[in-house]
Amino acid sequence: MxxxxxxxxxxxxxxxxxxxxxxxxxxxxxxxxxxxxxxxxxxxxxxxxxxxxxxxxxxxxxxxxxxxxxxxxxxxxxxxxxxxxxxxxxxxxxxxxxxxxxxxxxxxxxxxxxxxxxxxxxxxxxxxxxxxxxxxxxxxxxxxxxxxxxxxxxxxxxxxxxxxxxYLANKDPLTEVLHSKSYCQLTKKYIERAQELNENLSILYAGLDNLDRLKEKYGSQIRNLALQHVITIIKEHFHHQELLTQVGEEKICIILPERDAIAAQSLAINIRNAVRERLFDYGKDKIPLTLSIGIAALNDNDEEIRSIQIRADKGLIKAKFCGGDEVKICHFFEELSTEKL
Structure with missing residues (x-):
């Protein structure tokens, strides 16, 4: 004007x-x-x-x-x-x-x-x-x-x-995590930056153990509250660059810029231990929760975030298969060997 x-x-x-x-x-x-x-x-x-x-x-x-x-x-x-x-x-x-x-x-x-x-x-x-x-x-x-x-x-x-x-367009009002669309837009920028600067990047896939049993005992409404409890604990371990979103109804996806698989594993173990130690207050009950976490790190052959997410999800499946309350890394060569089989 x-x-x-x-x-x-x-x-x-x-x-x-x-x-x-x-x-x-x-x-x-x-x-x-x-x-x-x-x-x-x-x-x-x-x-x-x-x-x-x-x-x-x-x-x-x-x-x-x-x-x-x-x-x-x-x-x-x-x-x-x-x-x-x-x-x-x-x-x-x-x-x-x-x-x-x-x-x-x-x-x-x-x-x-x-x-x-x-x-x-x-x-x-x-x-x-x-x-x-x-x-x-x-x-x-x-x-x-x-x-x-x-x-x-x-x-x-x-x-x-x-x-x-x-806020409503980008975050879930209950859990305060990014919606999938906003998460994908941001993760695309993160992976492009990591590839351009040759930096590390890792992804965690986390899932509550025995969630079906909890829903049978307390009702389906416990799912969101339990996830909110876990997300609060996870955020306490963040610094400032991490991104977090909910995948489907029960999985939590976390992107960790500038961290390789070993550093991501250390953080995942701390998160798992914190979830195990802090009881979930649900009414008059104090419910113990456990978390399984799968880890995948950026590889030179990764062209999009989806390929890293698939490996992290495989790591989560492996952690749950081992009985839960576990942290497992899925390396790029493991994914290749699985595909060959």
Whole structure:
């Protein structure tokens, strides 16, 4: 929006200057030169903003200050009272629109001070004209401040809703783990980064042991609560880069950047032991849980995350086959040997 406003300012300042140069609208030689100079300054600011949008605040502040000085020059040089202060209204409107309430109030006070000072020391207004200008600027400023405040509240509300929608779109509200779609998008970036930088990456597949027996005894509702209990324990062992999602109804998938199979195994053992040691509170009962975990590490031949997940799942199956409460690594060569068989 700032670029469009600056373009409009450039066009009209050049237009007024040309009309004066052609004798269509006499604004005086000094005002004509100021309009030409203002156009060149605005063009330089516009080019600067186009090159780097991070300069927005600096360019906006400079634009408002230069526009204020041009409005001040019109206040002194223009002969007709009805046109001397009109530019301050536009200046204040832009200040509120793009700079917010603080910027708008600042330029309102600055404009009032300039108008009153000009009236007292340089070129007095008619009494009625001065009163109209002051009241008009104050009322306009109050209305714009109220409008900006309402817009800010609305934007905060929208941001809060977007944050909630983003949370619901990416995470399960019960277990607070990533949905599969978001997980796949992130893991794709992780595996591409690991391959590009030649870094380690491992995946854990974890599953509760004897979950069917628990559901038979306590009901199917225990599944989500038990998984939530386990996920809470798992997250306590995370640092900051790990990703976690739920696969199907009973499996938990964890991606571990910068960790080889041995480091992943050490973490998996710690998680398994923590789950075993911390009893699950379910009503009046304290239920012991055990976790089986399969591990797979990134191999040079892996082109997508799915191939590593398959090996991790095979490691989980192997851990459960051994009686549960186990941690098993499935190496790439094991997968090949299994396929040959």
């Amino acid at each position: 700032l670029t469009r406003i600056m373009c409009i300012a450039i066009i009209f300042s050049i237009l007024f200057a040309l009309m004066s140069s052609l004798g269509i609208n006499q604004i005086g030689g000094q005002a004509t030169a100021l309009d030409y100079g203002y156009s060149l300054l605005m063009l330089a600011l516009l080019i600067s903003l186009k090159k780097d949008h991070n300069r927005f605040t600096l360019v906006l502040t400079t634009f408002l200050l230069i526009s204020f000085l041009l409005s001040l020059s019109a206040l002194v040089t223009v002969f007709f009272d009805e046109f001397r202060a009109i530019w301050f209204y536009l200046l204040i409107l832009v200040a509120f629109m793009l700079g917010g309430p603080k910027s708008g109030i600042f330029f309102t006070l600055l404009s009032l001070l300039a108008i009153i000072a000009t009236h007292v020391f340089l070129a007095p207004f008619g009494t009625a004209t001065l009163a109209s200008i002051v009241v008009g600027l104050v009322v306009m400023s109050l209305v714009l401040a109220a409008f900006c405040s309402q817009v800010n509240r609305y934007l905060q509300h929208i941001e809060k809703q977007n944050a909630e929608l983003n």
